[in-house]
Amino acid sequence: MLEIEIDGQKLEVPDGSTVMDAANRLGLHIPHFCYHKKLSIAANCRMCLVQVERAPKPLPACATPVTNGMKVQTHSEQAVTAQKGVMEFLLINHPLDCPICDQGGECQLQDLAVGYGASSSRYQEEKRVVMNKNLGPLISTDMTRCIHCTRCVRFGQEIAGVMELGMANRGEHSEIMTFVGHTVDSELSGNMIDLCPVGALTSKPFRYSARTWELSRRKTVSPHDSLGSNLIVQVKHDEVKRVLPLENEDVNECWISDRDRFSYEALNGEERLTKPMIKQNGQWLEVDWQTALEYAASSLRRVTDEHGAGKVGMLAAPYATVEELYLGAQLMRGLGGGSIDTRLRQSDFGLDGKLSGTPWLGMKIADVSKLNAALVVGSFLRKDHPLLAQRLRQAARRGTRVSALGVSGEDWLMTTHARVTVAPSQLAAELAGLVKAAADIRGVAAPAAAASASVSDAARRIAQSLIDDGARAIFLGAVVQQHAQAAGLHALAQELARLTGATLGYLGEGANSVGAAVVGAQTGLNPQQMFAGDLRACVLLHAEPELDAANPAAAVEALKRADTVIVMSPFKTGLDYADCLLPVSPFTETSGTFVSIEGRIQSFHAVVRPKGETRPAWKVLRVLGSMLELGGFRFDSSEQVRDEALSGATGWLPEYKLGNTASDVACATPAAVEGLQRVADFPIYRNDALARRAPALAATRDSAVPSARISTGTAQAAGLATAKRVRVRSAAGACELDLTLDDTVPASCVRVSAGWPQTAPLGALSGTLNVEAV
Amino acid sequence: MTFSLNEASRAAIDREVAKYPEGQAISAVMAGLRIAQEQNGWLTPEAIEAVATHLNIPPMAAMEVATFYNMYDVKPVGRWKITVCTNLPCALSGGEQAAEYVKEKLGIGFNETTADGRFTLKEGECMGVCGDAPAIIVNNTRLCSWMSREKIDALLDELK
16 A cells, blocks of 8 residues: 555555556546546546655656655645646647537546646647548447547457557647548547547547537436446436436446447327327228226236137346336236247257356356356347446456357457357357366266267367356357257356356346246246247237237237237337237436346336336336226336335345246257358347337447358359349248358358348248348 | 458468467567568558458457558559658768759659659668668668668669
8 A cells, every 4th residue: 555645635545556547546536537546547537636755847647656755736836737737738729619529518628627737828820630531320420629648549459349449640740540531430439429429430420419418317217228327318408318328337347338328219209199190991090098907907808808818928128127017927927828928039948947046147246357267158149238238348358268159259349368259059069068168177977968068179278267166157159049959058168167166147138027927927828839839919018029929920920810919019010910009118318227137136227207108117017907908007106116016126036036947947959950050140239119110229230231141162053153132941931131151150141130021921030041142 | 442361371381380389470560560561562451451361360459550650651652662761870971961952853752753753762760770860761671871862872773
């Protein structure tokens, strides 16, 4: 520990601290631009100059290590003169355009110029002008305003993992830019907007739409991934104008993904459903709530009476709130045995009833940073869990050995210990190889399922890393959960965890997939059984089976066959199979609760009033329950629903409810598959109803029209090396797509993304595809 | 415009990479850019990208370096690039006049190329031979000292 005195206050700081760290601990503010606690030290803005006793000149607080007995003055005459001098230099080339600058009112330069700037400029010469750059659909630039702090560059290098922006040229000609013709495509790029201390990088969708002081700030929780990122939603005239991160070191740190940040556009979009609608004689009619609810209740009642509640089902998105799912489950139960489920994308339900609790991450999110080794199985990590990927990336920089076993060799932008990329059908073989390797290292007999597995060098490396001392974990991603052998793969992973001593965890799919399981919203028939069976009445809560189901083609078939389909959604969706649309609130217009993958219970309030005649879904379900004269719907507030649903738990789910240990599940055996196997991902902005409808996100490269992606070798073997456009056929249907050569796709596989209407006719997410040139 | 590093260039870059610890290929970026420039005459964006790809670094990281140092040419140059030092010691010893004389002889200004594509004139930074002022460097490699009018005449004649 070192002793330091800043502005007369003494404190002790750990070795290696900088003067800035020490000042922050005392709550003293030293003006700065380039310094950021999460980024490396650049010390290039020079704004944080302070006076250090016995130093011949002012020193930058952010880059000066504390020495024992150091005495620092942050507001002495010398320090302030230096800071004012720096400010004068910074303002020389900075345009005086605050009134038309989007950053005005929330600009660090503006704020500090009030304190350190002169009232007029001594600089009479021409100011420099810098051409704006096209960084893509999310970030708008005004490069003349740039003060070259390089926060955006360092963010790319260190946090996002890819250096997309850089500082070209030298001295007065320095400019922040991308490589010729490139855009900023990182899934975390929006954070650069927050980091930019001036108005050089601003939000393109938000541009010129509001001033910071007109906005009210409200807290909420992101519905887009299972992390539960904390958000600040900024609101003007009951409209969401912007979404920013709310710092929570244990969850999202100070970042959010672009999906969290920009999908709000959908909330104000054209596709919003604002009035209840009923289909009569093939015509959609706008009706009032009373009529719509009576219609919905009577059709549910009629189907139940005619066919029994076993033919009634509710399918909810995994980002429906705890309250909605609990009341949905109540409704189905009240009808006398209806089914409810949220796992639309799953196709193997062999783990149902065999797990020791609700599948979860197996640890706290913050503990992911402390892992010594991690194996991620079957995940499009960066796109499915952008911020968890970020956390692992930081961990990898500090030495965590991150390994991957998956169906895509996409760059995770981090140093990986070992990577194995195989066709989906080979995941079982590779996991068995890992189990065998672990057993060999431990010197014990491998379980029967893995006894004859072949062990690759990579498998040995991974197994060793999972056995070595320290915290280590095995995470199962969406590919495993959606896999046709999900239960068998789980059993293998569990064996691996047992042999290595690593913690087994799930990277859950939706914001509330843990909550859904806990409140009983996965009971009765599973989605596959519902679609395959004789479903007569179906309630869709936020869900869009035409894109989200494990087999969209079969799902739509089943829904069209049903007598009644009631859609509860914020959007006009399902017009071709539904007969009643009830406009319900998206996450910004309802109070609710999400339980994240770490079991963290986060409740939130509505941030805006429901649009049009939209009503919170929990209230709609409450009314439906009462109209159907079912018991258990007497709630006055969503808090009451939550307390009953979660048995009064707040903060964290009790540990006993969570568990990833399955008993009595057979290990998967590798299946021999002939032909090209489908690798299906849900692209980052095709993953939920909101993100799909956000125009800015739809314009990004991640939202490029789906193509059939195939490795060069496989293309040659299949005679497709020169094909441009192909017809892709599955057992269920066919579609025509562009062919892209992509060597991250494993051999004898073709990657066709799900979540798009273009590829929905192909049906199942797995299986073989026939690809021929057209 | 396409560009690919030829075999000799790739081998030369790999030799440079081998000078640094493993995983530090980025340290060879300056050498890599020099080698690509020697192959191509100047650094097109494609050439910069090719070097970055070869070193497995982000293209922008190579671009930063290529645009920072003035001996890398990110715009086309003529057959002979004449760089005249006009930093203070040279300027005090006739560097400016030397530059004026070259301009007059070639009929071009700084950062311009003669119509026949033979000469490009650049204003240079200190070449470390202030004692030899005025200094001129040809194609980044041939350093010429005490460049009087006569010596400039001789140099330009020789390069024709």
